[in-house]
Amino acid sequence: MFRPVLAATVLICLSLPAAAETYKKVKTDAGGALFETSCMRCHSVDADKASYGPLLNGVVGRRAGTYQGYPYSEALKAAGFVWTPGALRAWMEDNDKFVPGTKMRHVGIEDPTVQDFIVTYLTSLN
Template identity: 35%
Template sequence: MKRSCSTAMLLACLLINPALAQEGDAESGNAVYRRQCASCHQVAQPRNGVGPNLQGIIGRPAGSVEGFNYSAAMRDSGITWTPETLDTFLADPRAMVAGTRMMLRVADEQQRLDIVAFLATQVVPQ
């Protein structure tokens, strides 16, 4: 499977939360992402769609992708995306950030862990 991140970056992502990294499967997460997320979010290109692009989301402040029109709630949330915050957000976006435009909830814990593992491999190309 082709990965779009360096080994050092992947290791850094996995060290952020080893429990989430061990439980999530990036390959399965890619499949779930394509089914549930790709219609709104890009990872292959730094292009925004209905939602902001998700390249390099781990470690990025919420509401910070240039050119995307975020809700005030997301811009002002103070969140930095980590595996934990992504998992919580995907479980119930509106409970975490009241006023967000994100509507999709991923109820299945394993699917969330897999999506997070996949997103951890998606870094901004250099």
């Protein structure tokens, strides 16, 4: 009676890291697909590809408005903060409110799950 329970517990514990990895991969893939539909028409994640918006490869941990050579709005240039997952979520939700005067058109992604997936995808590019 005790042994099967113990065996099951050990098995579950052993499979947890693998499950976490799978979950992360699913989130990253979903985030990539969402990025493609919501952000890719203006943003690239490939340094060789110019786009209307700044390159987002490596944006997590980067100071806002500092991707070299990109003509940012004065508002984003002066913003001074570093892009954290929380900042990215607030930006996706209401970029005009987060940095008044930005030239990025309002995207309005309010679903926290969608925000989370896109942040996971962007973080995976670091």
